[in-house]
Amino acid sequence: MMLWTCLLLLAFMAASSVASVGKQTYIIHMDKTKITASDDTPGNARKWYEVVIDSMSENSYEDEQVSPLELLYIYETTISGFAAQLSTKQLESLKKLNGFLSAIPDEMLSLHTTHTPLFLGLQPGRGLWSASSLASDVIIGIVDTGIWPEHVSFKDSGMPKVPSRWKGVCEKGTNFSRSSCNKKLIGARAFFKGYEAFAGRINETLDYRSPRDSEGHGTHTASTAAGNLVHSASLFGVAKGVASGMRYTSRVAAYKACWTAGCANSDILAAMDRAVADGVDVLSLSLGGISRPYYSDNVAIASFGAVQKGVFVSCSAGNSGPFSSSVGNTAPWIMTVAASYIDRSFPTKVKLGNGKTFEGSSLYSGERTKQLPLVYASTAGGIGANLCLDGSLSPKLVKGKIVVCERGINSRTQKGEQVKKAGGAGMLLLNTEDEGEELFADPHILPATSLGASAGKAVKNYVGSAKTPTASVTFKGMVYGNTAPAMAAFSSRGPSLVGPDVIKPDVTAPGVNILAAWPPKTSPSLLNTDKRSVMFNIISGTSMSCPHVSGLAALLKSVHKRWSSAAIKSALMTTAYTVDNKRGPIADVGSNTSAPATPFAFGSGHVDPQSAANPGLIYDISSKDYLNYLCSLNYTSSQIALLSRGNFTCPNKAVFEPAGNLNYPSFAVILDENARKVSVAYKRTVTNVGTPRSTYVVKVDEPVGLSVTVEPRSLTFGNLGEKLSYSVRFTALGGKKISTKFSFGSLIWMSELYTVRSPIAVTWQ
Ligand SMILES: *[C@@H]1O[C@H](CO)[C@@H](O)[C@H](O)[C@H]1NC(C)=O
Ligand SMILES: *[C@@H]1O[C@H](CO)[C@@H](O)[C@H](O)[C@H]1NC(C)=O
Ligand SMILES: *[C@@H]1O[C@H](CO)[C@@H](O)[C@H](O)[C@H]1NC(C)=O
């Protein structure tokens, strides 16, 4: 799915760069304080932009070659500025304006593509899912591919009326009307000006030029965050169960900013800006681009504006694992979510002619195959046959056989489609070494299964050596009770390249083989030849784990109305767990050794909503703290002004705090491995939200090669809301050669009732 998106993106960028000769869309950041101070239009930013843009357009008329400036959006809520299509000349004159901060070229980001509530410990009528905590209104805004409003997951029966503070609307468009929204789906908007500037007008026979979802991704993520409880949800009767959002009484607002070829940054910003102005409490973004410094990362900048207005922002970490430093969306004010397996799987059994058997995974819903002739695709066609690319297989060589295909380039279900088209009877889909033992369950259109890299090797050896190789595939349906959670190999990893002083990702949540709502007009395999219509579909990605956390944040917001976004984040992080359901450390499917997963895979651990509701202590962070953090990253004043919108000055350089002093609920330490007795000290402040009188004692699990001292070693609170500080010193022991690049430990504050845990991750340089 990811790859498919990327390919489309490449194809279309090549085309669009020709189409937009001489003009490019830019996102222009302006200093808000300079605007509102202007004489012409005091206090009215929109008016001011219009004046500026009009004057620029007039100037450019004098130059015959330049057409008038085209304004796409004005941003006022989460950032200050606008998006416009500009010529180089226009850009140059804009740069001379008083108040100009930066112009970032628009770019395309890509999507990071129900049993889960039970796995998370949420049960109807109990704890966080009890009536009292569900009663209050929380609104989740989903920036994605839109929504299928008629889906049963978004029915509004029994919902109270829409809160009066809500300012959103239901926008009309292709097959979407004002009445498409209801008391559950309370708003829907579509943003495509940036996209159309890239790709040309949206073809309404291929996509809805409206908030309606033609891809499935947005419907899936929205229902994961806030879909209704739906009994007997299933996909082809395989994954039968209750489907439900994490906070099924939340309201949903859909902001469609992603289209067939991706999501234009200018549209995402417009969606975020509008969503915050409309009054969402939580923003969920299952998308991302290349990791870059926060002052040039528009999603990070807009998220900062949203967080300042009290909105919780949750983003996917990305699907570029298991490689180090692949994590995106890393700004410390964003909740960055990794993806892990749940205890449910869809196993298959592959039996080779030599009697050997292997377990794979599939959502194919039909009968098992007989023992059939087996053929390796690379010997059964032309160029690209090993990958079962479009038209590469020779029908003569695959007819009636089970075909062995390798992963890469085209989508997993597309490979099955090619085998079927060429007359094949089934498919074994092998992982490469890089993909290791990751097993996706896909809704194949023929009897097909995925197999891990080690099984793949055995299959290839067998096909290469046997005279008349055969195989059969049996589909075992849905199985519970697997060892879980385990980190998905594809889940992007830290350390963050942009802000190594903060551990990223922050937490992990279910993201593999997730069942959620699906538009009935979109085939579950996303293949045009697949005519099946489903109400629910199973897909994987950090795209799927992110809305789980968005929904949980909404749950916490309904219980703790006054908590800041940083407090909710802290609660989810310090209560996260790092052991699986068999009491072992959480495993890493992306690891080549049997070493367990580290904080650079799962951050603080797997979210635990029941504990998060009552964390004992929280690490709170104010907007000013974040800005001070940016000062300590040595950002220039104009870079910081992009985030502060002109309303902040760094303290004198001499009194800069170290970046590690950001009051984050985890510790990232960077030390020289050869240095001996070199140390760094960080300060933290915790707020008591547990019992009024309580004493906490610190317990440290020291990372290899490091000594950790905490001062003081115990904290005694007398009141709720009381804040106490401590310092922690990390000293490199030196001498002993450290064999790894990273070492890990933890710092835990324990009272009678609470365990407040922070991971420590050391990067040796
Ligand atoms: C338009 O929406 C309705 C639901 O209101 C749906 O049944 C119908 O199939 C949609 N039409 C198209 C062309 O997608
Ligand atoms: C829109 O897509 C349809 C179906 O592929 C195609 O027939 C039609 O020509 C397209 N329209 C435009 C304006 O490109
Ligand atoms: C695992 O090992 C294989 C082969 O040795 C290699 O190709 C792959 O990149 C390794 N994966 C990681 C995450 O190191």
Ligand SMILES: *[C@@H]1O[C@H](CO)[C@@H](O)[C@H](O)[C@H]1NC(C)=O
């Ligand atoms: C910022 O600059 C100071 C002084 O020049 C330096 O000590 C520090 O390491 C720099 N910090 C970062 C994150 O680059």
Ligand SMILES: *[C@@H]1O[C@H](CO)[C@@H](O)[C@H](O)[C@H]1NC(C)=O
């Ligand atoms: C600047 O910040 C202060 C407090 O941080 C706030 O009260 C004020 O409204 C802000 N001004 C602008 C123009 O944003």
